[in-house]
Amino acid sequence: MPKQIRKKRIKVPEQDPEARIHNFNEVALGYTFELAIEEASRCLQCPQNFAPCIKGCPVDVNIPGFIRKILERDIKGALEIIQETNSLPGITGRVCPQEEQCEMNCVMGKLGDKINIGKLERFVADYARKQGIMSEIKMAPKNGKKVAIVGSGPAGLTAAADLVKMGYEVTIYEALHEPGGVLVYGIPEFRLPKEIVRYEVKYLQMLGVKFETNAVIGKTKTLYELLDEYDAVFLGTGAGTPKFLNLPGVNLKGIYSANEFLTRINLMKAFKFPEYDTPIKKGKRLAVIGAGNVAMDAARSALRVGYEEVYIVYRRTREFMTAREEEIAHAEEEGVKFMFLVSPTGFIGDENGHVRVLKLIMNELGEPDESGRRRPRPIPGTEFGLEVDAVVFAIGQKPNKVLYQEVPELKVTKWGTLVVDDKYRTTMKGVFAGGDAVRGEATVVLAMGDGKKAAKAIDEYIKTGEWPAKIKPQNF
């Protein structure tokens, strides 16, 4: 009898919007074992050498392979297949934009809903974590060589995992007091519980990776010192410097970068003030400028700390928003309001210097810009004010220059990103880089892909000692 095709996706249980805006618990609850098997049974099991989903994955996970193992109820086997190429499945299963990657290519899409690959990956990671299931790790014997990794975000963690398995002694330097980079300071608890990040960090520690927190390379130690101590260095320093628009009133109280707003809440637990020492200002109405994933994170966090009305203020229209659809949908369900075709022109404060009005102007869309998106043009005479108690800038970040401002050998682009070639080699011998430090702003999984490829290149460099006379820049 031919296999019955189930067109509809198995729904992922979620916390009710009414309830969840009052807590920081995870929104998507994830598949149960039974639901995961039902969803896995929808997979057509394309052969590994053909499967389009694998081609869409920046870290080459054998997707049909692990889904088959779920069907066989062999979760350890599924985990082993994923971890052959992806050391952080609990994280990628939650924050990857699967709809633009593996799932975009899914053949089932021609017949019905695409397979929910992300949630299946997450199921495997979560089930394994809760049941204490570990994959058998193939570790190469120690080779006596040392690699330093700067930054413990997704790029650094991935590079570290691969290198330690190859037999290297790996040390990760982290500026903050907790490892994880953007995974702990940026992405909120309700989207990626910090327990998951800590588990993945512990897993790396178990493999032998050392973590040095409170270490700002460029200050506590220089890059030159690292090069004396280690055979190679990988820079996964991310894009941590927030951008502001230099508009009148931008430094009024109550105006924050998304980084500050989210760091206070996620890393410092300001939502538990005064039980925790770090405060966050509360108020009635908050506006977020920007429409990417970080903007959604900030808006949804604002609701959870008690802001009653939260606006996303965006200069283009809905279809140009860069946030993932899932994030936009979640924000809408939770009551975030969207204002399109408006740009900020300034801020008005009260007598104490606290922002009270966000000044906006209406836009129309003009010719496409270099990104191919139509450029917003302000319409003269359409200025108006939105009363607010707080404003969050989520208009992007650029790389933090602390590490390389005193290293002239490291060439940077006009956007402040590090120049690297196709093997992630920087313009300084022995120094590699990947993730947002070279891309500007991208995704967790692209950073992980960079970390993987860089690990391979680092291994090759340490074994051969070869370094090109000239670095041919890779374009991202």
Next chain:
Amino acid sequence: MFEITGKKELAPHIKWIEVKAPHVARAAKAGQFVVLRLHDRGERIPLTLFRWDKEKGTIELVFQEVGKTTYELGTYNVGDKIRDIVGPLGMPTHVENFGTAVIVSGGVGAPIGYAVTKALKEAGNYVITIAGFRSKEFVILEDEFKKVSDELLITTDDGSYVRKGFTTDVLKELIDSGKKIDFVFTVGPVIMMKIVADITKKYGIKTYASLNPIMVDGTGMCGACRVTVGGEIKFACVDGPDFDAHQVDFDELMMRLTEYRDEEKIALEKYLKEVQ
């Protein structure tokens, strides 16, 4: 974890501690600071570096008990441990032989005032230190200043020690006396730094101020410490903390420093109630 190896009360609610933090001591330079977090529920606060000893691997900090975290730190004794210390952070103070340098230090600006005085002295400057305090009982680091200054001019707001007057009065008198001054460095209350800048601007004396805005990470990541300098947004934690005092918008800095005043009060009151 970073162990406290020395502790002293310098004045009412002003304390000195020495902490084992070799990673900071090995790289520290005058004008820099650390960010510390006392425990897992703690906030991150910046404290300026007073002294450090590479060989011993220790750093010395001087702080005033003003908020919950500094009060709590004040209860830590020798042998107690601070959860996290990161640093040294910020750009070191630019030090060269200017000729005659004047340091204008107010209140608990003194530890950084001392560090910079020492560095300028070692660079060959003739160094005049003007150190102001509220009253005699709040005078701190006098002996230390004496050792690294060619002239030390102490003043108290109420005249209970040496002389009565603000540091800015002393600075004005010094300039009026015809003394040639090549460089001024100022650290302390924002209002004092603002007046220093106003005075030296008139005379065209190059002046740097060490700013003390609210910080969270201290590594350029959040922008809480942003200040306006010459019309541009700068992050004090990575672009500073020193800036050309004639370009700094001090009024904005004063205003921004009050952002969490209500929350600071809530946290301190809750803490004091708990420890009583």
